[in-house]
Amino acid sequence: MNLILATRNEHKLLEIRKLFDFAGVRVQSALDFPEVPEVEEDGGTFEANAIKKASTLCRVTGFHALADDSGLEVKALAGEPGVYSARYAGEPVDYHANNVKLLRELQGVENREARFVCVMALAFPDGRVETVRGECRGRIAAACRGTNGFGYDPLFIPEGHEQTFGELEESVKSRISHRAHAMQQAVTAWKQLLAIPR
Numbered sequence: 562m563n564l565i566l567a568t569r570n571e572h573k574l575l576e577i578r579k580l581f582d583f584a585g586v587r588v589q590s591a592l593d594f595p596e597v598p599e600v601e602e603d604g605g606t607f608e609a610n611a612i613k614k615a616s617t618l619c620r621v622t623g624f625h626a627l628a629d630d631s632g633l634e635v636k637a638l639a640g641e642p643g644v645y646s647a648r649y650a651g652e653p654v655d656y657h658a659n660n661v662k663l664l665r666e667l668q669g670v671e672n673r674e675a676r677f678v679c680v681m682a683l684a685f686p687d688g689r690v691e692t693v694r695g696e697c698r699g700r701i702a703a704a705c706r707g708t709n710g711f712g713y714d715p716l717f718i719p720e721g722h723e724q725t726f727g728e729l730e731e732s733v734k735s736r737i738s739h740r741a742h743a744m745q746q747a748v749t750a751w752k753q754l755l756a757i758p759r
């Protein structure tokens with residue numbers, strides 16, 4: 562059977578490809594299907610966006626499709642930036658400007674609790690869609706620290722650590738991140754489904 566990945570991010574493609582690399586499953590990406598339209602991520606939840614991306618890809622290609630959506634939720638900001646994480650400081654996407662805005666919003670705020678969330682959706686050609694969710698709890702630092710990773714990594718201190726994702730080894734992040742947790746769940750939940758063609 563064919564499994565199509567919605568992401569055009571080479572790093573994510575490689576990671577997911579490795580996870581779903583088992584007998585009978587041929588993993589391809591949206592890049593192999595130029596007719597797939599760009600999907601507007603206008604949902605109010607990570608689930609809604611992931612489902613929209615997976616369903617569109619499944620409908621256009623006719624194959625099983627996997628999509629993800631992720632972002633940062635800050636408790637003191639009622640879950641913001643949430644689904645607006647990429648464009649928190651406006652267009653075009655600017656990671657540094659997003660971090661500056663987040664620090665400004667949290668100036669003088671004592672509760673720095675936050676979590677990264679990653680939702681993955683699998684759309685089946687018969688119309689069903691299933692989702693799994695991975696989270697990584699932590700807190701927002703007082704200032705940006707470190708150059709590893711991307712996005713909010715220089716500001717995010719994962720639970721059980723004192724350094725930000727920007728400072729920690731990438732191997733630590735790839736073990737404990739929201740994306741790692743979502744992927745583990747995805748493999749557990751869907752390996753069987755995908756290995757047995759319907």
Ligand code: IMP
Nearest residue numbers: 629630631632633646647711712713714
């Ligand atoms: P996407 O859905 O994976 O494209 O992520 C949307 C936005 O959430 C990104 O542009 C980042 O701002 C933020 N984000 C998601 N995952 C991470 C991460 O692992 N580290 C830092 N920022 C992230």
